Amino acid sequence: MDLFTIVFYFLAIITLGAGAVVVFSRNIIHAAFALLFAFFGVAGLYVLLMADFIAITQLMIYVGGILVLVLFGVMLTSQVLDVQMKSGTIQTFPAVLVVSALAGTLVGIFWSTPWKTTAAAPMEVTAAKIGEMLLTSYLLPFEIASVVLLAALIGAALIARREKNA
């Protein structure tokens, strides 16, 4: 049992446990905070996979941006002290069947497939290389992504705006 294994299982438990809370909790606030831990766990997994830049990005955008957005959404759409906070579920039983089948299939395949792997490369700083790739081979998608972000920015502002005469 080396450190890597211990950390891996620690993060896996955090991620999956928090994910389970997100999915099964009836309290929307609990779910939102569990999501925070899930994101942290995933970020840790990224670090284990030597993707330090992605891990930082994960923290900045998911935790710093998306999660805050989700919390705002929760606050703005639910009467906090109301029963509404306890969000119900529907069709639970058929969903459990379908999802366990799916999970079984996925895990089975992931486990049993003899993946062709290469030896893990030594740890290196990825940010510089990613930046270079973004501006060379992935330049066009990168630019398009910026346009998509701009469109999303404007669109979100436009949609969320309270219309006077609506």
Place this chain on the structure above:
Amino acid sequence: MSQETILQFSTAILLLPLFGFLVLIFFNKRLPRQGDWLGTGILFLCLLLSVIVLAGKLGSYHDEVLQYKFTWVDWGNVPGVGPLKLELGLMVDNLVAIMLVVVTIVSSLVHLFSIGYMHGDVRYGRYFAYLGVFTFSMLGIVVTNNFFMMYVSWELVGLSSYLLIGHWFEKKSASDAAKKAFVVNRIGDIGMFTGIMILFANFHTFTFDDIFAAMQSGAIPFGSEPWLTAAGILIFAGAVGKSAQFPLHVWLPDAMEGPTPVSALIHAATMVAAGVYLVARTFTMMTADALIVIAYIGAITAFISATIAIAQNDIKKVLAYSTISQLGYMVMGLGVGAFTAGFFHLTTHAMFKAGLFLGSGSVIHAMHHALHHAGDHHTDPQDIRFMGGLKSKMPITFWTFLMFTLAISGVPFTSGFLSKDEILAGTLAFSNLNGHPIIPIIGFLVAGLTAFYMFRIVILAFLGEHKDPHRIQEIHESPLTMTVPLMVFAALSFFAFYSFNPFGASSGWFYAAVPRPASVVPGTVAAPGVEAFDEALHHSHSLAMILSLAVAGIGILAAFGTYYWKKISADAIADRLKLLHGFLMNKWYFDELYEATAVNGTKGLAKAYAWFDNRVIDGVVNGVGSWTRALTLGTSRNWEEGSLGAVFYKSISAGLSLYIGWLVTSALMSPDPTFGQIVWNGVLGLATAGLTFFLFYVGVGGFDNKIVDGLVNAVAYLAGFFGLISRRLQTGKVQTYLVFVILGVMVFFLWFR
């Protein structure tokens, strides 16, 4: 000054007014003062350039023709015609240079005058835009070196005259006059177009030089001299329309409905001059016969309109008929071979006629305001019977008007005397050479009549006492923008600008600049040459001068005797010659005559066409329609059973079906058939015939209804059936669809593992 500079300046002169038009027509509302300064400024710039061009042309290239050519379209080697291309270009010879100055000087002063005259008009800016395009069109006629561009500009002149005459289109008379001018001009233009096409069909070029050079080398249209004469006369027909010659002169008096400065522009420089210019330009290709026709048309026009002018009371109408008469003079001058004199008269006449119109505009403007001030809205401000005694109130207008009148009457020391005298001498020379004594007689008669009716206006409008003095108390001189052009024109009506010898223009620069061109038509049909004509002219010169002075003097004296000293009573004469007076007053009943013949004739023809269209063409169309219906719907639904159409249709379709059956049978027959084959083929043929007849009977529509629709309906039914089944699966819930997706993905996983 190089040739290129002159050509570039000419191009600038041509295009600047167009630029002004484009700016003004779109932006006149946005510009300060609605852009009148822009149009006027551009025209004065053009005037400056024109003067430079004239000076440069006469100074440095006196006897050369400057040309700039380019190929617009090259059709290559056209089958049956040979190499064909369309060359366009500009040309500057002395004729063009002089015309440029004439057009721009009149147009610029008219612009200036309009600033005062049109002040406060509803469409002030648009008016200036139209003046610009009018000038552009006229300049286009002048500077081009080919019939093609000339014809385009010619039609543009027609269009812009339509726009300007109809400027006050709220008045029905104005819009009618605009239409009349346009339509009447079109009649002449058809002739011109035909003439140009005769030339193009034979010479495959529109360029003047090339056409005339081809003629010089002996080529004539269709190899026949009558065709050459016809081409000349047809092109002259265009001039008849634009220059208001008999019998197409009727539009011009009505065109007085436009604003008075426009009348000045039309009458002096732009529109009517175009016709005369056209004749001058094509003079070299006119045969003797064509020239005689031209001379007679001119003489008749001059005479008819001079007589009409005597009996008119509207100041602008008198001037209008005087213009027609003077144009007749020019055309007559060109027709008799006095080329230079005719063109010279165009130039001098442009100056004093523009002045006369602007002067009358000044009078009308003043009268209008005075009458308006006096609260009188019924008196016509243009009627000379209600004027009188304006001399002291409007001194500048009076003195300039008098100057123009002296010029048009042919009093010595004026420009009019110079040019008129030369034309009259030309007619005398012509009749010495060719006969036709009626032409000089008309010439002198008209000279006298002109002096008479022009002084009639001066006396009635300016001299004497007004009948009702308090009504014109408020009358006063027009503003400076209106009087300055008058004074300029008055100055230009002196002889000194054209020749230093007051009794002979032939020593002046003008005669040196515009000599009569040598004819290019074959000698057998050409008019007497320049030498013979000049010889005859020399002999008739003194006689012409004495006679013209005499008739002018008689005319002026008669006018004073009748209207100033009242020795002769005009009313008594009018009473005595009631019939004649009415005849003249009603302009020889030309309008009525045209109404009865051309207008009603056209209307009758239109009715005949309408009848033909309704009955014959519609009948054919409807017949085709009902047979097509029969083919699509079948007999049963198109005609009543037993009707003639049904029987007809059935018998034809039966015959056709049998024929098709026969065709099928005979196609199937082998060369040496057995009995069984014959029977079998016959049965097949009969079946085909029967099927065909059935199709005819139910029609294509029946086939469509029964068979095609049946198939379509079956497909639709099946689609609906499957739709009913699959609808069960469509819950409209996104979760359901997601489950289907997951199941699908799982199937893929398990399938491909």
Place this chain on the structure above:
Amino acid sequence: MAQEFIQWLSHPGLNHFLIISGILFSFGIFAVLTRRNAILVLMGIELILNAANINFIAFSRYGTGTLDGQVIAIFVIILAAAEAAIALAIVLNIYQNFNTVNVDELNQLRD
């Protein structure tokens, strides 16, 4: 067999990451399928995207040895951010109009 399994467990590699991502993915799907509240549906979608990202990065690390997977992960994150902003805006708008964010009650467009 059991020995092998313990051996496998104690040496985390590509398979381990993939299995975690698969389970996380299933959690996300379950949230999308069963949750009535639109915001919780959104959270499920975020979980799905995170699972996908783990896959990308794991393959990038153990499979190709190049960084392409990480770049794709960045694009996924970008799209997730855009998607979250737009989706929450829509949710807010729906809430203003219908006073509820429960997806099963929003059936005005049906039939």
